[in-house]
Amino acid sequence: MSESMAGRQHTHFQAGELPALKYDANGLIPAVVQEVTTHEVLMVAWMNRESLELTLKTGYTVFWSRSRQKLWKKGETSGCLQRVREVRADCDADTLLVLVDQTGPACHTGSVSCFFQPLPVAGLGNNG
Amino acid sequence: MSESMAGRQHTHFQAGELPALKYDANGLIPAVVQEVTTHEVLMVAWMNRESLELTLKTGYTVFWSRSRQKLWKKGETSGCLQRVREVRADCDADTLLVLVDQTGPACHTGSVSCFFQPLPVAGLGNNG
Numbered sequence: 337m338s339e340s341m342a343g344r345q346h347t348h349f350q351a352g353e354l355p356a357l358k359y360d361a362n363g364l365i366p367a368v369v370q371e372v373t374t375h376e377v378l379m380v381a382w383m384n385r386e387s388l389e390l391t392l393k394t395g396y397t398v399f400w401s402r403s404r405q406k407l408w409k410k411g412e413t414s415g416c417l418q419r420v421r422e423v424r425a426d427c428d429a430d431t432l433l434v435l436v437d438q439t440g441p442a443c444h445t446g447s448v449s450c451f452f453q454p455l456p457v458a459g460l461g462n463n464g
Numbered sequence: 465m466s467e468s469m470a471g472r473q474h475t476h477f478q479a480g481e482l483p484a485l486k487y488d489a490n491g492l493i494p495a496v497v498q499e500v501t502t503h504e505v506l507m508v509a510w511m512n513r514e515s516l517e518l519t520l521k522t523g524y525t526v527f528w529s530r531s532r533q534k535l536w537k538k539g540e541t542s543g544c545l546q547r548v549r550e551v552r553a554d555c556d557a558d559t560l561l562v563l564v565d566q567t568g569p570a571c572h573t574g575s576v577s578c579f580f581q582p583l584p585v586a587g588l589g590n591n592g
Contacts, residue, residue, distance in 0.1 A: 375503035380559040426578040431508040433579040450554040451561040
């Protein structure tokens with residue numbers, strides 16, 4: 337956690353005020369999207385400052401598409417919108433958690449969550 | 465999702481086999497850590513291939529510290545270890561979800577989760 341954030345823990349920010357978030361060299365910050373009711377982690381996508389401001393202002397997630405290099409309103413084509421219920425920054429202010437009401441599947445494959453490919457962990461009996 | 469992953473959805477990988485994960489330009493992949501019982505998203509950290517292999521092999525999370533440029537076994541100093549219960553890659557194979565039994569708080573601030581700084585979302589009554 338940076339010293340500049342030290343006095344700001346657990347506080348609510350004023351309207352229009354954003355904490356001093358740390359964007360990466362490309363001006364992006366990762367956003368973990370979690371379903372607010374089921375608590376399932378749905379996806380991780382990236383935001384720049386503009387997409388974050390649109391997300392906070394409109395109440396629907398807007399990301400920055402790294403592959404297409406443009407703003408991307410989640411569900412704009414598919415209808416699988418994400419209504420934002422909460423946004424939180426982490427202790428380092430370099431990652432976001434976005435709690436949403438997800439309409440339909442979050443994943444473009446049709447899966448509820450993008451995280452459906454298990455990796456083998458030793459000693460858990462799922463090694464093959 | 466890359467075409468090479470298309471036939472591999474929902475399959476378990478063989479022992480010792482890892483899916484063709486996409487690491488970034490620094491050889492890193494983000495890992496979202498979620499508590500397996502409470503479903504709380506605890507933190508996001510980064511893994512390189514070695515730290516992922518150590519995580520899968522030992523059953524405890526090991527990350528790559530970008531600030532210290534070294535492997536970092538979570539909880540090695542604090543005792544707040546993360547016993548790994550599941551690891552999943554996302555559809556694009558460029559992000560990991562790690563479900564853990566968390567001992568103690570995940571955050572170095574003493575917070576259960578690193579995500580404790582709310583941002584104001586319009587229309588939700590938490591704008592200040």
